[in-house]
Amino acid sequence: RARVLAGKSGRISHRQQLREELRQEAGPPSVTALHDTVTLAQVARAVLDGNASLLVLDKANVLWNGQNPSIIAPELQRVLGTRSCRFPLLFVAAYAGEPTIWEYLTKQLAQREQLLPHLLEDVEGWHLPVILSL
Numbered sequence: 001r002a003r004v005l006a007g008k009s010g011r012i013s014h015r016q017q018l019r020e021e022l023r024q025e026a027g028p029p030s031v032t033a034l035h036d037t038v039t040l041a042q043v044a045r046a047v048l049d050g051n052a053s054l055l056v057l058d059k060a061n062v063l064w065n066g067q068n069p070s071i072i073a074p075e076l077q078r079v080l081g082t083r084s085c086r087f088p089l090l091f092v093a094a095y096a097g098e099p100t101i102w103e104y105l106t107k108q109l110a111q112r113e114q115l116l117p118h119l120l121e122d123v124e125g126w127h128l129p130v131i132l133s134l
Contacts, residue, residue: 044071047089047105050098079134082124090118094131 046054048071070086076095077085090109093101109115119128 040069044069044089044092047071047093047096047098047101048073050096050101052098052100052104055101055104076131080124080126082126084123087123088118088121090121090128091123091126091131094128095134 043055046052069089071089071092072085073087073092073095074085076087076092079095087095090105093105106115109118121128
């Protein structure tokens with residue numbers, strides 16, 4: 001049951017109040033956020049396709065602005081038998097098997113002193129060394 005609150009226009013549910021607050025706060029995404037999303041999608045496609053030349057698209061270092069980006073990889077999901085279809089970028093790069101891409105990504109992470117946490121990630125009990133051996 002939804003909790004009922006007294007609002008400006010009478011009694012409203014807690015969910016309805018939350019929806020209204022989110023509508024008021026939300027606005028269109030910023031141009032920078034859209035650019036980052038497009039760039040991340042292009043880099044993800046490059047990794048999945050094994051096309052190292054497209055990695056130069058990440059001129060603004062979008063990949064490293066936050067957490068390790070996760071990529072939707074249905075083929076890797078099928079191979080591992082996981083519920084999740086999202087995998088860390090290094091998992092997808094390891095599975096794709098393109099050494100140039102792997103080298104580029106690990107060098108970028110090492111320069112930012114972020115390599116170790118990325119190497120220790122797991123997805124539903126799967127760890128990166130196992131993905132590298134597939």
